[in-house]
Amino acid sequence: MDIIDQGQGTLFADPDPDKAREFFRAKNRKMENKVMNLKDAITKYVHDGDYLAIGGFGANRTPVAACHEIVRQGRKNMGFAGHTATHDMEILSAGEIYNRLDVAYVVGLEARGLSPCSRSYLESGKVKVTEWTNYSLTARLKAAAMGVPYVPIRNIMGTDTLKYSAAKTTKCPYTGKKVVLMPALYPDVSIIHVHEADVFGNSKFRGIAVSDLDLANATRRLIITTERLIRHDEITINPSLTRIPYILVDAVCEVPFGAYPGTMPYEYFSDEDHLREWMAVEKDHEKFKEFLSRNIFDCKDHDEYIARNGGPKKMRELRAKELLLHKEV
Amino acid sequence: MTEYTEIEMMICVAARELENGATVGVGTGAPCAASMLAQKTSAPDLVIIFEAGGICPELPEMPISVGDSRTFYKAAMAGSMGDTMEACSRGLVDYTFLGGAQIDMYGNLNSTIIGTDHQKPKVRLPGSGGANDFASFCWRMMVITPQDKRRFVEKLDFRTTPGWLEGGNSRDESGLPLGSGPYKIITNMAVMDFEPETKRMRVISINQGYSLTDVQENCGFELLTASNMVETLPPQENELHILREEVDPYRYVIGR
Numbered sequence: 001m002d003i004i005d006q007g008q009g010t011l012f013a014d015p016d017p018d019k020a021r022e023f024f025r026a027k028n029r030k031m032e033n034k035v036m037n038l039k040d041a042i043t044k045y046v047h048d049g050d051y052l053a054i055g056g057f058g059a060n061r062t063p064v065a066a067c068h069e070i071v072r073q074g075r076k077n078m079g080f081a082g083h084t085a086t087h088d089m090e091i092l093s094a095g096e097i098y099n100r101l102d103v104a105y106v107v108g109l110e111a112r113g114l115s116p117c118s119r120s121y122l123e124s125g126k127v128k129v130t131e132w133t134n135y136s137l138t139a140r141l142k143a144a145a146m147g148v149p150y151v152p153i154r155n156i157m158g159t160d161t162l163k164y165s166a167a168k169t170t171k172c173p174y175t176g177k178k179v180v181l182m183p184a185l186y187p188d189v190s191i192i193h194v195h196e197a198d199v200f201g202n203s204k205f206r207g208i209a210v211s212d213l214d215l216a217n218a219t220r221r222l223i224i225t226t227e228r229l230i231r232h233d234e235i236t237i238n239p240s241l242t243r244i245p246y247i248l249v250d251a252v253c254e255v256p257f258g259a260y261p262g263t264m265p266y267e268y269f270s271d272e273d274h275l276r277e278w279m280a281v282e283k284d285h286e287k288f289k290e291f292l293s294r295n296i297f298d299c300k301d302h303d304e305y306i307a308r309n310g311g312p313k314k315m316r317e318l319r320a321k322e323l324l325l326h327k328e329v
Numbered sequence: 330m331t332e333y334t335e336i337e338m339m340i341c342v343a344a345r346e347l348e349n350g351a352t353v354g355v356g357t358g359a360p361c362a363a364s365m366l367a368q369k370t371s372a373p374d375l376v377i378i379f380e381a382g383g384i385c386p387e388l389p390e391m392p393i394s395v396g397d398s399r400t401f402y403k404a405a406m407a408g409s410m411g412d413t414m415e416a417c418s419r420g421l422v423d424y425t426f427l428g429g430a431q432i433d434m435y436g437n438l439n440s441t442i443i444g445t446d447h448q449k450p451k452v453r454l455p456g457s458g459g460a461n462d463f464a465s466f467c468w469r470m471m472v473i474t475p476q477d478k479r480r481f482v483e484k485l486d487f488r489t490t491p492g493w494l495e496g497g498n499s500r501d502e503s504g505l506p507l508g509s510g511p512y513k514i515i516t517n518m519a520v521m522d523f524e525p526e527t528k529r530m531r532v533i534s535i536n537q538g539y540s541l542t543d544v545q546e547n548c549g550f551e552l553l554t555a556s557n558m559v560e561t562l563p564p565q566e567n568e569l570h571i572l573r574e575e576v577d578p579y580r581y582v583i584g585r
Contacts, residue, residue, distance in 0.1 A: 057381045057396030084381070084396065084410075084458070103441075105458035110394045111357040111581075114455070125449035131441065134380060135414035135462035142411065154418060155465035158503035159437075160488040161457050164447055169504065178504025208382030208401055209409040265398040265407075272393070322398060324389055 004178060005157070007165035009130030012079040012100045013051050015149045015183040023186075023220050027247075033199045034252045038225065038301065041251035042069045045221045046189050051079035052098070053141075053185075053219060055192030055212045058086025059109065059262035059270055061205065063193040063225045065255045065302035071095030072296055081187060082106040083137040083211065086115075087262055090278060093118040094292055100128040102185070104137045112275060116282040131164040132156075138211045140185035144218035152179035190219035192244065193258050195267070197226040201249025202235040202242050207265030209243065216244045225255045227267060257306050257315055269322035274309055333564045335517035336583050337572060338536060339473050340366060341564035343426065343515050346471060352376040353424040354417060354463045356395055358582050359473045360426030361388070365576045370568060378422060380459035382408040391581045395459075414459070417466035420506070425463040426471050430454055431485045434530045434550045436472070436492025436511030436523060438464070439485040447487070460490045465505050469512035476516035481548040493528035500528070519544045520561055524553050534561040 036044075046052065052070075056062035067088050080098035082089060086109045092098060094117050107118045121127060132140070133155060143151040156162040157169060157180055168181045192212050194205040203224050205212075216222055224244065229252070235242055257264075261271035261278075281291045299305045306315065320326070333341075336359065343363035347353055349372040355364050361377075365388055368375045376385050381396030385405035392399040401407040416422055429438035440460060444451030464470045470492070474480060492511040494500045500510055514521040514530060518539040524531045531553035532544055537560060545552055564572075577583050 058394060060381070060394055060396040060398075082456070086394075103456040105455050107453055108455035108458075112393065119453050122453040123450060129448060131456060133457035133461040134410060134459040135418075138410045138414065154504065154506055155462050156457075156491075157465075157505050158488075158491050158494045158500065159461060160441070160485075161461050161490070180504070206407075207398060208396060208407045210381050210396060211410050213409065214411070263394070263397050265401075270393065270397065324402075327389060 001170050003168050003170055005162065005169035007162050007167050009164050009166040010100070010128060011166040011183060012102060012130065013185050013187065017147050017149050017184065020144065020186045021147065029247055031200050031246055034201050034249060035199045035229065036251050036253060038065060038069050038253040038255055041223050041253050042066065042073055045223055045250055046070055046075060048075055049077045050188035053081040053083065053187040053190040053215055054085070054088045055190060055210070055215055056259065057084045057210045058088060059275065061193050061207065061264055062088050062259050062262045063191040064088070064091065064260060064262055065258040066191040066223065066225055067091040068296050068302065068305065070097055081137060081185065084134060086110060087275065089118050090115040093121045096121060099126060102130050102132055102137065104132050104134045109275065109279065113279060115279055117288065130166055131161050133161060136165070136167070136182055137185065138214065139182040141211055141214040141218045143182060143184035144186045145214040148184065150181040150183050152181055154179060156180055185218060187219045189221040189223070190215055191223045191225060192216060193225045194244070195227050196230045197224050197252050198230055198232040198235050199252060200232065200246035201244070201252050202232070202246045203244040203249070204241050205243055213243060216248050221250045222248050223251045223253065224249050225253045225258045227256055227258065227264065229254045255302050258302060260306060263322065267322060268315060268318035271309070271314065271318060331564065331566055331569060333569055334583065336585060337569060338564055339515050339517060340572060340583070341568045342520060342561060343471065343473050344370060344568070346513055347372050347375050347424060350374045351423040352378060352421060354378045354380065354413065354422050354467055355426055357392055361391060362572065362576055362582045363426065363473065366568065366572050369571045369575055378413050378416065380413050380463070381410055382412055384408050384412065391577055391579070414462050414466070417463060420468070422467045424469050424471060425467040426473055427460050427464060427490060428472060428474055429490065431480060431482045432472060432474065432514070433482060433485050433492070435494060435496050435528055436470070436514065436530065437485060437488045437494065438472070438490040438492065439487045441487040441489045443486050445486065457489050464490045464492070466509065468509050470510065471513045471515065473515045476518045476544070476547045478547055478549045481550065483550045493523060496528040518547060521552070529553050531555055532558060534559045536561045537563050
């Protein structure tokens with residue numbers, strides 16, 4: 001195959017499908033109870049140096065509690081998929097847990113502005129960066145989910161995004177058209193937050209999937225955090241609603257409000273005041289340290305974090321906002 | 330005379346570009362406001378699509394994120410990023426609105442870094458996000474942006490997102506889907522399109538209160554001018570009313 005053009009970026013994850021198959025061959029297929037607390041799940045499945053991916057979309061159905069726990073446990077030298085990464089990245093940057101980064105969307109919190117903490121970490125030179133786009137990373141996860149080493153797509157050609165990626169351009173043998181090859185991305189470990197899961201890991205979520213279905217298939221290890229545990233027969237009574245089957249799942253952690261301060265569709269809206277507080281306090285090094293102690297390091301778990309930020313009353317307010325109760329007349 | 334702000338002006342002008350029945354891939358902010366305004370005025374059957382998977386929602390209010398629950402409220406489908414971007418790749422999506430820290434004369438955009446050292450940039454910006462994808466795939470890419478010399482530059486620090494690349498036939502030769510590309514650039518001062526041969530940015534209408542000299546002085550490269558340059562139709566009473574009362578009553582976008 002003739003390579004017409006290629007990016008100079010580093011490929012942080014091995015796209016070899018046979019190496020992935022070897023891993024999946026050994027993966028536990030037993031339908032057994034995988035419920036554990038989040039602390040133990042992170043200890044057991046998230047290791048220094050691993051390549052990590054986070055489900056959801058930045059501050060929407062994002063496993064925030066798991067991001068806090070990773071920072072609390074002081075993981076280091078990780079690779080990270082900066083795919084639609086907003087508040088999740090802000091937390092992981094605060095802990096400086098990663099040193100190599102695939103960029104699709106990073107640093108920003110969309111309409112809310114840029115995170116000073118994520119920005120300065122990337123501007124420090126301590127992080128090795130390879131550029132992609134949102135759909136490029138989706139396609140890379142899709143390739144991994146398919147068990148193939150790459151998929152050809154048609155974006156990024158002619159741009160510096162290609163030049164600083166690790167993609168390669170070639171000619172399609174059928175049509176003669178140029179295509180860009182997106183190498184499969186098999187994360188070592190991923191975390192996805194859902195509405196409901198049974199003890200085996202069969203999971204249901206509502207609303208947009210973002211890239212989570214491909215991510216769940218692509219990742220070597222998968223931790224599910226769930227708003228609620230449900231009985232297994234609630235899965236089997238209507239299996240067409242299952243989004244993630246148990247065979248992909250290594251651990252199930254029940255974490256109510258686990259996406260707070262982000263949005264959980266149909267459950268609670270994002271806490272914009274708290275997200276603003278994050279971004280404001282990041283500008284002052286000392287204040288930020290205190291803020292992180294109060295909200296992450298001195299918190300035993302997510303329940304304590306919620307309690308320190310308004311508790312049940314705040315959660316009821318965010319639920320009303322999510323349900324648009326202010327529009328009911 | 331009706332009073333209006335520059336952001337209101339840009340949103341109204343952008344909304345008129347979207348014809349009824351078209352599909353548009355949007356982000357938060359002005360693009361979303363323009364699309365909602367179009368739906369409530371001239372294009373009730375405009376199909377709004379969000380990159381995170383929301384397809385054809387009835388937006389109850391301005392989303393904060395392109396993945397928040399507003400983006401699939403009463404939607405036809407709460408899909409995935411693949412659903413959206415692959416629809417774009419197949420040629421089903423007509424328009425998209427983008428922005429960036431820098432734009433050049435061919436409509437290429439930078440949203441990645443300011444500075445020249447990629448591994449240690451002066452300013453790190455979010456990167457492509459879905460911008461490169463939308464600009465690669467959607468038939469017509471538009472930009473809504475304030476106009477100044479720091480933004481309209483001769484040379485981008487980083488070409489994140491494709492416009493007409495180096496002009497002429499370069500985009501067709503690049504391998505990007507044929508027939509797609511930048512269409513209109515809507516600023517506080519003027520509306521630009523691209524001259525068909527060279528693919529260079531060209532002023533086609535100038536907003537009230539500005540002259541061609543203003544437009545050129547606030548641009549870091551030489552602009553072409555259309556032979557039949559006109560004055561941009563200012564926002565109309567009904568457009569402003571709907572924008573202020575129905576589209577953005579909390580002034581999330583127009584209050585900035």
